[in-house]
Amino acid sequence: MKKAGLETIVGIFVLIGILCLTYLSIKLGKMELFGGDYYTVTADFDSVSGLKSGASVEIAGVEVGRVERIILDPKGNDQAKVYMRIRSGVKLSNDVIAAVHTSGIIGDKFIQLNPGGSDKIIANGGQIRDTESSVDLEELVSKYIHGKVD
Amino acid sequence: MLFIAEKLGSLTLSLLREMGRMVNFLFYALFLIVRSPGKPVHILKQIRFIGAKSFFVIFLTASFTGMVLGLQGYYTLAKFGSEGLLGSVVALSLIRELGPVLSALMVTGRAGSAISAEIGIMRITEQIDALETMALEPYKYLVSPKVLAAIISLPLLCSIFDVVGIYGGYLVGVKLLGVNPGAYFHEMEKSVEWKDVYSGIVKSVSFGIIIAWVCCYKGYFAGHGAEGVSRATTAAVVMTSVMVLIWDYFLTSVLL
Structure with missing residues (x-):
């Protein structure tokens, strides 16, 4: 139970971070994944x-x-x-x-x-x-x- | 006369020795990350401590930084009649400069001091000596997971800071002061380039290394007793903050 909690918290944190990073680089940075x-x-x-x-x-x-x-x-x-x-x-x-x-x-x-x-x-x-x-x-x-x- | 020369010489030597020890410490920690990063659960715990638990303080500082940027930017831009550029001002200053630096300083205050105190107390209660006696590598358990976790967490925290700050600026600029929302986002998308985002990320990765490195080092070589730990913690926070700001200047001049 305690270990699952750790992984969930880190998972949510990383997910939010990567979402923000993607927003910055694709929407604002105009990086094109599919050219x-x-x-x-x-x-x-x-x-x-x-x-x-x-x-x-x-x-x-x-x-x-x-x-x-x-x-x-x-x-x-x-x-x-x-x-x-x-x-x-x-x-x-x-x-x-x-x-x-x-x-x-x-x-x-x-x-x-x-x-x-x-x-x-x-x-x-x-x-x-x-x-x-x-x-x-x-x-x-x-x-x-x-x-x-x- | 000779007395002054002697003092100067010993000061220089001890300074050089300290610098050499610090660089050795960093490279050994980085080498261990490459060779054997350790159990994932150690790293996850450190990411939770350095990254996830800093989320709310980052969120709070980011939203108020963005809001004050919106306010100040509006006041300045209104003098030139170009309030439409508010989005560019907020986004560029956040992404290029304020996001990486402020998130690094907040993490230093919140997690860096704790890292330094934790390792310092392990040092003065002879737990590190016990690890060494059992032929267990203390660096592998204490230092490397923290450095790796900081390298992973800081860019993520920095991008959270940027996005939250941009929406904080949006809240004040558009909702409160009446800037055209289309202009806010359009000007922002037009002026921000991939290079800006990239330089922000590079900065925050290097700040992550600096935070974990200096704080671990200061704790690892803490002096004797409770006073030693308190001195190590203070030195760690001050030195990390100063190094982050100095390194930021040099990195900006290289990446610009």
């Missing part, structure tokens, strides 16, 4: 200034994936190559436009996808061709001051 329901697409941007890996990818304001990593394009054309993980339920047509946006004035950068009308769908590992770089607020202001806004 099957995503596919990866890439996109080349002239500038992704301020975008970080882990930023969200949105269509019409709804999150459909995340930025996986950002590297300098190995082809050497001074562009940034962004790898995105998109949920597999979301189909992207091959004329979709990827744009770097900011939420709020000082908010985080995220990627906004504007769907096109084509019937062809981008497969796993495919590339988004049309991109818009992040808007540099300082550059915009200086253009305005020097009167070069088109």
Whole structure:
């Protein structure tokens, strides 16, 4: 009886602890145990200034994936190559436009996808061709001051 | 003049000797865990003592820490008009820093002092000598199960602390001060990364080792009589708390 009590108490304690740990690592830490329901697409941007890996990818304001990593394009054309993980339920047509946006004035950068009308769908590992770089607020202001806004 | 040099020399030597003994003690205890961890029932008893019985004190401190973080964070963030970030503030400070450190300090006060006193009393009543006389390894019965139990218990207590604290912050921030609940959890999920959770866990594992190590060591080499035990217990608690805080700084700078 006494030994069973010991084991039960320790069991309950460990169970609660592991539940909390799982909550932290999967829900908050975004650790993926089953990585099957995503596919990866890439996109080349002239500038992704301020975008970080882990930023969200949105269509019409709804999150459909995340930025996986950002590297300098190995082809050497001074562009940034962004790898995105998109949920597999979301189909992207091959004329979709990827744009770097900011939420709020000082908010985080995220990627906004504007769907096109084509019937062809981008497969796993495919590339988004049309991109818009992040808007540099300082550059915009200086253009305005020097009167070069088109 | 020579007298000062002599004093300094003997102080340095005794300090070095003490440090060497402590490191030896730790590595021998860790080696024994790998070689023969002992009966599971010993380890279970220690987990019950270090982990399960600390649950309520951890729960209490965690909920109030989370609540005060919610209050303070709200007050500060409201100055910038970004109350929505309250979730990130509460979760990041809990997961990265406060969870591991505060749970370690609470366990030190509750279980560490008891460990040190228990082993110290066994030392002064010559029970440890009796074990040695019977050719039984005292480390195997007294030290290793405690170290292993602390390594298992501390990360669990730390994650309980984090989750309870986050909901404490939720209670104050959302229910009392009217932050948008969606914003609270969404901002939190957006800003917390796996790296943050991981560094918190690494910290609490190392704090577990420090607690069991220093408290067992101080008790094991307690002085004579009741006074020796009381001195060993005080030294154990003070030294563990200081070491946890110092080690926390260095670990943070490495893991950041």
